[in-house]
Amino acid sequence: MKTKALPGFRDFYPTDLALRSHIFNTWRAVATRYGFEEYDGPPLEPLDLYTTKSGEEIVGQLYNFRDKGERAVALRPEMTPTLARMVAARAGELRKPIRWFSIPQLFRYERQQRGRLREHFQLNCDLIGEAGPLADAEIIALAIDVMRAFGLGPQDVRVRLSDRRVLTAILQQRRFPAESFAKAFDFIDKVERLRREQIEEFSFSQNKAFAPATVQDLVDIAAIRGWDQLHSELAKSPESLEAAEPLQEVYQSLSHMGLGEFVEVDLTIVRGLAYYTGVVFELFDAGRTLRAICGGGRYDNLLRELGGVDLPALGFGMGDVVLGELLKDRGLAPVEGPGIDVFLAFITKEDIPDVLDLAHRLRDQALSVEYPLSPQAVGKQLKLADARKARVAVVVGPDERSRGQVILRDLRRGSQEAVAQSELVDLIKVRMHG
């Protein structure tokens, strides 16, 4: 067969899908503990839903086309515009705060780099209608608890926490002119990835807004780590201390939840300038060998701009790809499918009606059951039972059947016994729960 999957798109064979299901199930379980309800929208949306938020530049990264009704449409590259559309359409009737999550598949036509995909799944959790820092703490705690539910601790993953408002206050206190803030944010966002000579070059040529001294200011600000260092910086002005109150409250709330050791204040977490308005955060593997696992923050103006309803909001997105790599790396991914409960083997064709009856009664007890769909040697059948990792095998044959019995083999213990056919379903139920 010549046709292959498109580059950047994944086939999920059952072993791949077992990992995906493990990720989705864990996402759903933890979101539900936080009272979040699942929603979804169409994977294909009108193109202007995305250009309204991100400008025409985004079109270069989209799977966009004209449908047979001449509508300009695009495969969704992100979920927030759909969320804004759906919330706006029913803003009056939805109880606040709105706690919603979704697990959309998202699509971007990016230039293909090694291993870079053009689709991924992303857990989106959003909390709409609460302006206070307890909401920020709640959404960050949810992201951390997802990690904990996968078996990852503070030695594995770290939250880097910042606040757009704190960074602004520090820039003001260090007397940066207001018109340079956007460029300063951009510099701080990138500083970790710049070499020394690039930083110097930045100050003199590319960006005349900064004299060398202020570049050093920015390098110093970017080097602040943790609450104590931040507090020393903030203590230089009462305005800065006040601007940092929400961030401090978020940090303290996470500590009250017992999650403080996952979190580090780090002003180099900037994220999209046009989008976020307050606390922002990213979740990384502690060794920093992978891209960000999760990113989010507060975007209080977006619903007004996109949806025409004025509601404070915040949320995060967590993709399945980096997370899956981390779980495999830590040995926390499911190795293979769980196998079936019962394999039914038969000796003669005349045994088949009893096999069908037993199979159906066992399945009605929610047990997973297989049997051969064509006659074959019993030894071969029992090999198939092993290959399917069945917990027990039942052999139905004419001799036992004439006595109303079947052979029950425990494939883990290696034992076997003749049991009454009428008692088999109950016996297996007991064994499965034991």
Added chain:
Amino acid sequence: MKTKALPGFRDFYPTDLALRSHIFNTWRAVATRYGFEEYDGPPLEPLDLYTTKSGEEIVGQLYNFRDKGERAVALRPEMTPTLARMVAARAGELRKPIRWFSIPQLFRYERQQRGRLREHFQLNCDLIGEAGPLADAEIIALAIDVMRAFGLGPQDVRVRLSDRRVLTAILQQRRFPAESFAKAFDFIDKVERLRREQIEEFSFSQNKAFAPATVQDLVDIAAIRGWDQLHSELAKSPESLEAAEPLQEVYQSLSHMGLGEFVEVDLTIVRGLAYYTGVVFELFDAGRTLRAICGGGRYDNLLRELGGVDLPALGFGMGDVVLGELLKDRGLAPVEGPGIDVFLAFITKEDIPDVLDLAHRLRDQALSVEYPLSPQAVGKQLKLADARKARVAVVVGPDERSRGQVILRDLRRGSQEAVAQSELVDLIKVRMHG
């Protein structure tokens, strides 16, 4: 906000998604009982994956376009070509029989009729590598057990069962010329939807292959219902009886499983001519007010044609739309979300650290927990607890806190008591499981 969802695409608000999850969870649970493993493929595939199977005509119904790499691509209109591609790529290493299921979202640009959607989700179950009738019975039993798992019985849904080979034998026995078979199949497929005058017209003008007498033959064949009537027809020739052996074995196997009363032989079930090669079936609501819930059958040549591997195969597709309508109609759809387990209320701001600690410890027990994210009157908080259908509410206040206690309210019984804060998590765990 001006942008709406595209026509024919659904938004899933949490109440809609609760029904979808109920359907998906039931599909997964029953497929798993049958030893089926979940797989998935990309929602966007190369266009020629579909034109190879269905010809260029299908393009008129597709969401197809050229991507930014000038590849001709299409949103998947069905899952079988992806399945064939994936199986062919690993045909040697996959254990047979392959029992796979998937729940893809599928897309067709159909002329929009009232309520007709352009996307839907479909359970696809396929069994690959078994030629015998036990496999047909297995796949049909799975479809029926999905219905039973939703609470639908033989009074609600019916399987209509046919076999391409039986219909061919009857046509031969009634001396239809071989070159008229395709037209005869087409007539029998449509006869239920034709009026008397259309049938007469059919015989004389549109389709000269049939003299009036043979049209009556076809009408008679189409009127056959159930095994006994079919047997009278078949008894006219030993060849017909032999051709009907697989169908009879499927029917008997389903009876051995206790599912016979769901099934009726009905030769008007024809389905795609180019596709199916043996037993075919459709599942309908018993009142026949809705479109088919599910359809499938044996397609032994398709994997060779599409994927270049010669493996017998059979399967079915079951969409979420008609099924969802039937479940709502029968009162079997979940009415609303299950609500949360615990709502934590607080009286003063100083109570918040204890609320955060309790919330987190309760969530670590997999309980779903909410608390107000900004201070508000306790009465208002308890109303929110009711609105969220919390099972218990906990009130944390300064007086109780000074005694190491909190108030535990059972919102279903209306009772309340002061309990030790240190024992709260255990007390609630017991109450939830009680």
